[in-house]
Amino acid sequence: MFVAFTGNTSLTPAPxxxxxxxxxxxxxxxxxxxxxxxxxxxxxxxAASDIxxxxxSEVSILDAATGVVYPVNAFFTTTVDVRVADFAYDSVRSRFxxxxxxxxxxxxxxxxxxxxxxxxxxxIGPSLAVGSKPTTLAISDDSSYLYVYLSGSRSIARVxxxxxxxxxxxxxSESSPSLLSMAVMPGSPGTIAVTQSSSTINGxxxxxxxxxxxxxxxxxxxxxxxxxxxxxxxxVTGGYGDPIKILKVSSAGIVSATPIPGTGQIPGPxxxxxxxxxxxxxxxxNSGKLYSLKTLKLAGDTLTSLLGIxxxxxxxxxxxxxxRLLIGAPYPQQFGKAYLAAFDAATVVPLGRIxxxxxxxxxxxxxxxxxxxxxxxGQDGVAFVAGQSxxxxxxxxxxxxxxxxxxxxxxxxxxxxGAIAPGEILSIFGSNLGPTPGRSLEFxxxxxxxxxxxxxxxxxxxLAGTMLYxxxxxxxxxxxxxxxxxxxxxxxxxxGGIPSAQITLPVVPVTPGIFTQDGSxxxxxxxxxxDGSLNTAAHPAPAGTSVTLFGTxxxxxxxxxxxxxxxxxxxxxxxxxxxxxxxxxxxxxxxxSAPGLVTGVLQVNFQIPAGFSPSPAVxxxxxxxxxxxxxxxxxxVQ
Numbered sequence: 001m002f003v004a005f006t007g008n009t010s011l012t013p014a015p016x017x018x019x020x021x022x023x024x025x026x027x028x029x030x031x032x033x034x035x036x037x038x039x040x041x042x043x044x045x046x047a048a049s050d051i052x053x054x055x056x057s058e059v060s061i062l063d064a065a066t067g068v069v070y071p072v073n074a075f076f077t078t079t080v081d082v083r084v085a086d087f088a089y090d091s092v093r094s095r096f097x098x099x100x101x102x103x104x105x106x107x108x109x110x111x112x113x114x115x116x117x118x119x120x121x122x123x124i125g126p127s128l129a130v131g132s133k134p135t136t137l138a139i140s141d142d143s144s145y146l147y148v149y150l151s152g153s154r155s156i157a158r159v160x161x162x163x164x165x166x167x168x169x170x171x172x173s174e175s176s177p178s179l180l181s182m183a184v185m186p187g188s189p190g191t192i193a194v195t196q197s198s199s200t201i202n203g204x205x206x207x208x209x210x211x212x213x214x215x216x217x218x219x220x221x222x223x224x225x226x227x228x229x230x231x232x233x234x235x236v237t238g239g240y241g242d243p244i245k246i247l248k249v250s251s252a253g254i255v256s257a258t259p260i261p262g263t264g265q266i267p268g269p270x271x272x273x274x275x276x277x278x279x280x281x282x283x284x285x286n287s288g289k290l291y292s293l294k295t296l297k298l299a300g301d302t303l304t305s306l307l308g309i310x311x312x313x314x315x316x317x318x319x320x321x322x323x324r325l326l327i328g329a330p331y332p333q334q335f336g337k338a339y340l341a342a343f344d345a346a347t348v349v350p351l352g353r354i355x356x357x358x359x360x361x362x363x364x365x366x367x368x369x370x371x372x373x374x375x376x377x378g379q380d381g382v383a384f385v386a387g388q389s390x391x392x393x394x395x396x397x398x399x400x401x402x403x404x405x406x407x408x409x410x411x412x413x414x415x416x417x418g419a420i421a422p423g424e425i426l427s428i429f430g431s432n433l434g435p436t437p438g439r440s441l442e443f444x445x446x447x448x449x450x451x452x453x454x455x456x457x458x459x460x461x462x463l464a465g466t467m468l469y470x471x472x473x474x475x476x477x478x479x480x481x482x483x484x485x486x487x488x489x490x491x492x493x494x495x496g497g498i499p500s501a502q503i504t505l506p507v508v509p510v511t512p513g514i515f516t517q518d519g520s521x522x523x524x525x526x527x528x529x530x531d532g533s534l535n536t537a538a539h540p541a542p543a544g545t546s547v548t549l550f551g552t553x554x555x556x557x558x559x560x561x562x563x564x565x566x567x568x569x570x571x572x573x574x575x576x577x578x579x580x581x582x583x584x585x586x587x588x589x590x591x592x593s594a595p596g597l598v599t600g601v602l603q604v605n606f607q608i609p610a611g612f613s614p615s616p617a618v619x620x621x622x623x624x625x626x627x628x629x630x631x632x633x634x635x636x637v638q
Contacts, residue, residue, distance in 0.1 A: 018065035023050055023076075024058050025439050025454060051078045054122040055393030056356065058455075067443040069450065075356040077391050080122050082109040084390045085135045089377045090161060092143035094119045096383065098390055099134040099148060100127075114148060114159065119377065119392065128164060130157045138182045140189035147192055149179045156182070156194075158212070170212030172196055181226045183235075185249075193235055193249075195224040206237060208253050215253035228278035230293060236283050239274040241265065244285060246293060260296050263287075277316040277325065277374075282345065284316050284325060290348060300348030314338075315374035315384055318345060319398055324498075326397060328374045328384050331355075340382065342397040342497060352397050352455075352497010396432070396455065396496025404430030404493060406503055412476055413551045414513030414630045415521030419506035422484040423561060423600045425468065425552040428458070428475045434495055438471030441598075449564040449598050455496040460489045466564035466598065478600035480563050483507050484556050510555040510575055512602070512622050512629040522632035525620055526550045537616040540636035544610035547635070549579075550594060554602040554624050557592055567593035567601075575625035579606040581637075582619050591624075614638045 020027045021044035029045040042061060050057065055078055061070040083104030088097050096117040098109075105111040108124040112133060116125035132152025139146050145167065146159040154177055158167040172179060177196045185191040190211045206224055208215040225239025230246075235254070238244035243259035266273045266287040277284040282299060283291045290299040314329020325343045342351040374384040380399030383392035407417050412425040420426060435454035444450035451457060453467035458477040465477035475493060483489055486507045493500040515526035517534070527535035530545040541547050557571035570592050577591035586606050594603035604622055617634045 016063055016065065018063050020044075020062045020064050022058075022060045022062050022069070025060070025435070025437075027062060027064075053120075054078050054080055054391070056354065056395055066446055068445060069442045071452075075354045077356050077393070079389045079391055080117055080124065081106050082115060082117065082124060082390060083111075083388045084385050085388070086137045086373060087375075087383065087385055087390055088137040088139040088146060089119070089375050089383060090139065090143045090146075091377065093161070094378070095125065096390065096392065097137060097139070097146055099137060101135070101388065102133055104388060112152075114146075116164065117390070119381070126164060128159065128166070130159065130166060131155065131169065136179060136182060138184050138192060140184040141186050142189055144189045145184070147182060147184065149182065151179070154178065156192075156209070156212075168212050170209070173207055173214045180224065180239075181237075183227055183229050186229055186232045188232065193227055193229065195227050195237060206235065206247060206254055208249065215251070225272070226274045226276070228275060228283075230278050230280050230283075234280075234293075236275050236278045236293070238263065238285075239272055241272060244273060244275055244283060244291065246296075258296070260291050262298070263291065276314075277318050279318050279345075282318070284318070284327075290325075290345075317374045317376050319376050322401070324351070324398075326374060326376065326382065328382075330386075338386065340395070340397060351499070352494075354395065354397065354496075396498050399496075399498065400432045401498050402430060402432045402493040402495045402500035404428050404433065404500060404503070406505055409491075409503075409505060411511060411513040411521075411553055413515040413521065413553065414632075415519075416513070416630060419508040419511060420479050420483070420489070421508055421511045421553045421555050422479060422481045423552075423555065423557075424479045424511060425600050426465075426477055426479060428477065428493065429473060430475075430493075430500075432472060432495055433475050433493055434470030434472055436472050438469060438474075441468050447565055451564065457494045459492045459494070461486070464563075466600065468598070478563065478598065481556055481561055481599070482563070484509070510624040510627050511553040512551060512624045512627060513553050514549055514551040514620065514622060514629050514633045516633055521630065523634060525633040525635055527620075527635055535635050537636050540614070540616065540638040541608055542638055543608050543612040543614070546589065546605055546607045549604050549606075549620070549622070551602040551604065551622060551629065552600055553629075554591065557599075561593055561599040563599065565599055567595050567597060567599050570595055571599075573602070573624065577604060578623050579604065580619070580621040580623060580628065581608065581612065581635075584609075585623070588622075591622075608637055612637055 019033050020030045031043045033042050056075040059074050059076055085099040085101040098115050100109050100111050100113050109115045113127040114130050115127045130148050131150035134148045135151050136149040148157045155171045157169045160167040180195040182192050182194040192209050194207050224237035227237035230236050233249050235247040243264040246258045247254050248256045263273050274286045275283045276286050289301050292299045316327045318325055323345045325345045328340045330338045339355050341353040376398045380394045382398045408429040410417050410427045412427040434456040439454035442450045449466050451464035453470045456470035458465040460480050463480040463482045469476040488504050488506050490502045490504050492502045517524045528548045529535050529541045533539045554573045556574050558574045572592040577588040579586040588604050588606050590605040594601040614637050616636045618637050619631050620633045620635045621629045
């Protein structure tokens with residue numbers, strides 16, 4: 001594959017032979033780096049196992065000579081080798097069903113059939129011949145029935161999914177009808193609503209079918225390009241220049257139609273406003289606007305706030321159980337490039353966004369046209385169709401928000417909770433905090449540790465923490481030195497652009513802790529004897545010799561340390577420090593930053609008194625500004 005930087009060559013980094021392409025954070029064999037006009041290309045080998053399953057894969061570049069990681073801000077999309085007209089997701093069986101268009105036959109996916117695809121592995125399952133030219137799909141909320149529009153016969157086939165077999169087939173009402181959209185009524189798997197056009201003077205309308213029989217209803221003369229059930233008695237529909245309408249449903253059919261004022265026309269060449277996603281309270285339209293179904297008023301404008309554009313040629317979905325809206329669409333005037341963006345559905349605040357090339361891996365062909373029919377599935381799944389390809393995978397944009405508590409925020413050395421200090425290394429435990437597999441420290445620039453690790457960031461009152469490690473259950477981060485002088489800070493973790501709740505933590509000048517060899521906060525400390533050996537029972541420190549310990553939570557230094565850089569020289573702690581051996585106070589020979597290690601790591605040098613009583617378990621503490629570390633740390637003295 002090729003990875004490309006594009007843009008102003010004065011702003012893009014100079015290509016180096018030491019560049020290495022990374023796939024989901026892991027280096028891959030890289031061959032060549034070239035530069036032509038405004039584009040830098042890096043060629044790398046991607047193993048078959050990397051693309052064995054559909055999904056979204058992060059691509060970045062590591063400069064192996066400096067450790068700097070250049071995020072390309074792009075995700076590669078791996079698809080299933082099936083041509084797709086439309087799709088639906090079966091939550092009971094964890095499957096996708098796709099209609100294969102005429103002339104779109106692929107291995108194990110014949111043209112003009114309904115094909116099942118395993119959502120976990122991407123394996124192509126059985127196919128079913130349902131009729132002539134199958135296209136649009138709609139699935140019941142209990143996954144018992146799948147409805148298939150057969151454009152060749154202008155009829156609808158119903159498939160019983162328990163047996164994956166044809167159930168009934170019925171023709172659309174009206175003369176010479178064509179189906180535009182359909183949806184299954186919530187809680188009623190045998191009932192569907194269909195927007196259909198016809199050759200009559202009125203053009204068409206919405207029809208309700210119960211087990212293939214249309215309900216009688218007064219004519220409502222408009223064509224609806226799209227429709228959704230907001231609930232079992234409410235349909236949202238619109239398009240073709242008509243306002244977005246709220247339709248009320250009874251046993252007789254459609255009984256009323258109330259327009260949302262100001263909808264129907266949007267700027268642009270098409271000039272049509274169409275609903276793309278609906279909840280019981282809200283409708284999102286292709287104009288990029290949110291409308292309240294309760295007040296029938298504008299609730300927000302997403303695309304303008306995100307991209308500065310009006311309208312989308314893509315698709316959207318509200319994430320069930322979360323106040324979140326996802327939008328997927330091609331970038332305007334950027335061929336072969338699309339985005340998937342998340343918004344807070346209540347506040348319309350933009351959240352995370354990923355960018356990816358819309359390329360069909362199997363055919364190595366640029367995907368043209370709009371993204372269509374976006375669906376969320378499972379805990380964090382997203383699926384959509386673009387250019388007759390089904391894209392699906394997992395992303396934090398659709399997943400649960402990061403979750404953690406104040407009690408799960410520990411001093412990384414002592415493993416104890418409590419107030420935090422400027423420059424303290426913290427271990428935060430929770431769920432949905434970071435990537436899988438985990439990522440360790442990276443450099444965003446020369447000698448600058450990144451504040452973003454695999455899409456995870458930790459913010460303290462708007463100050464970015466320095467990231468040392470991140471995975472789904474744990475984050476290690478250095479609190480900014482800019483917290484000095486504060487009594488509290490609001491902390492928030494972002495994973496893949498999705499934020500946690502803000503949690504207020506108390507701030508104190510110092511909270512010292514000593515690192516231990518097993519990382520538990522107790523037992524033998526992370527100490528170096530005078531000869532450079534690790535202090536253990538087998539290698540105790542002789543009395544009268546010097547020892548170096550490592551910890552964190554010592555507070556600010558003089559001169560002041562900078563966040564996220566290796567300490568260039570010894571910077572002393574601003575507060576007084578002493579060492580306690582079995583409670584006996586000793587002066588610190590040096591207490592400050594650890595030269596060569598990232599600022600926030602505390603180094604203390606001290607000397608064991610001559611004649612000190614030998615023991616394999618001497619209690620070791622440090623005291624900074626009168627605050628002592630835990631007495632659970634030990635050292636061996638002979």
